[in-house]
Amino acid sequence: MTSxxxxxxxxxDLIQKERNTEANPFLSTRIMAAIEKKNFSEVKQVxxxxxTAVVAFSLVAAVFSGVAAGSLYQTKNTTPDVVVMNDDRxxxxxxxxxxxxx
Amino acid sequence: xxxxxLIQSILDGNQQDFKLLIKKYETNVxxxxxxxxxxxxxxxxxxxxxxxxxxxxxxxxKGKAAFSTWLYRIxxxxxxxxxxKKKRRGFWIGLSDLLQIPSKDKQTETIITERSEKIIIQHAxxxxxxxxxxxxxxxxxxxxPQRQVAEIMKITEGAVEQLILRAKSNLKKKFEKELEWP
Numbered sequence: 001m002t003s004x005x006x007x008x009x010x011x012x013d014l015i016q017k018e019r020n021t022e023a024n025p026f027l028s029t030r031i032m033a034a035i036e037k038k039n040f041s042e043v044k045q046v047x048x049x050x051x052t053a054v055v056a057f058s059l060v061a062a063v064f065s066g067v068a069a070g071s072l073y074q075t076k077n078t079t080p081d082v083v084v085m086n087d088d089r090x091x092x093x094x095x096x097x098x099x100x101x102x
Numbered sequence: 103x104x105x106x107x108l109i110q111s112i113l114d115g116n117q118q119d120f121k122l123l124i125k126k127y128e129t130n131v132x133x134x135x136x137x138x139x140x141x142x143x144x145x146x147x148x149x150x151x152x153x154x155x156x157x158x159x160x161x162x163x164k165g166k167a168a169f170s171t172w173l174y175r176i177x178x179x180x181x182x183x184x185x186x187k188k189k190r191r192g193f194w195i196g197l198s199d200l201l202q203i204p205s206k207d208k209q210t211e212t213i214i215t216e217r218s219e220k221i222i223i224q225h226a227x228x229x230x231x232x233x234x235x236x237x238x239x240x241x242x243x244x245x246x247p248q249r250q251v252a253e254i255m256k257i258t259e260g261a262v263e264q265l266i267l268r269a270k271s272n273l274k275k276k277f278e279k280e281l282e283w284p
Contacts, residue, residue, distance in 0.1 A: 014223045015242050021142055023132040023149065028124040030146075031153045038154060072192050097142070 105169055106175075113161060119124045124153055127170065130244060131177050137243030138181035138235075140224045148184055152177050167253060178236060185228070226276040230269050233257075237265035238273075 024030070103111070103122070131152050135145035155176055163172055176247045229234060233255070238252045243264070246265075252259045 006272075007277050010219060010277075011223055011273060014220055018136050018140060019133060019243060021136055021145075023128065023142070023146055027128055027132070027146055027149060028121055031124055032121055034115075034150055034154055034213075035117070035157050038158075087151050102141075 106165065108165065109160060109217065113159075120153075120157055121187050127173055128153070130170070131173065134174065134177050134244050135181050137227075137239035138178075138185060140227075144188075148177070148181055151184075152180050155180065168250075169255045171250060174240065174244075174250075178240075178254065182232065182236075183249065196226070214238075222277060222280045223273070226280070229276060230272055233273065234265050234269035236261050238269035241266055 103119075108119055108123060110125065132149045135148040136142065137151075139145050139148065152173070156173060164167065169177065227238065230238060230280060233270045236255060237251055238244050239240050241252060246254075248259045252262045255262065
């Protein structure tokens with residue numbers, strides 16, 4: 001392992017190595033592309049206040065249109081449906097259920 | 103073109119002039135970022151973030167301090183925020199590097215020793231108190247004069263000197279402790 005005297009040298013060597021690391025030569029192009037992308041997305045982006053306002057307005061509109069549609073419906077007073085049945089000709093099931101007729 | 107003219111031109115909407123500003127300062131920002139992060143990919147990401155922030159807030163630069171001082175402040179803040187977010191993950195990555203299976207091969211052993219020393223130094227720098235780390239990185243990695251470091255950190259030159267001295271002493275102590283030297 002390294003001798004005790006070399007600590008500062010070790011630190012200096014590491015710093016020097018890291019200092020000599022070179023960035024990607026296309027970094028500036030990448031940065032410009034990121035800026036352009038950000039600009040474009042900002043233009044397209046709708047403010048969060050507007051988004052909230054639109055959602056709130058849609059909810060209120062939905063509730064009102066529901067209420068309006070509900071009040072448009074009117075029930076008509078029609079006579080109740082009565083089923084008139086003539087049961088004279090109906091088959092007597094009791095007849096078949098009698099034990100003696102089996 | 104003079105720096106203030108360049109800035110005015112960018113503010114007037116000449117976006118392509120910003121590339122000139124990037125070209126002028128990207129190495130400085132990248133080197134400072136690598137001092138904090140010790141990783142090329144992370145440093146590039148920080149460099150990109152810094153310039154995007156600079157572009158977006160260029161109108162708020164009043165020219166009271168030098169442009170480079172303002173730029174370094176943004177770099178320092180962005181790097182420190184990035185480090186805070188990455189702290190836990192970084193710890194595990196560093197640990198896994200240290201725990202790699204050693205080989206009996208002499209050359210590999212040397213590589214591992216060098217790598218361990220590198221990681222120990224990096225961890226020692228990272229564990230320095232924030233102000234000491236800031237002063238140390240800006241003066242050692244960027245080789246900025248104490249006056250400018252003082253401007254960036256908004257403290258006196260004497261305080262910067264003290265911070266650097268304490269940082270060096272702490273680094274030595276931490277390194278000795280890690281390697282368990284007597």
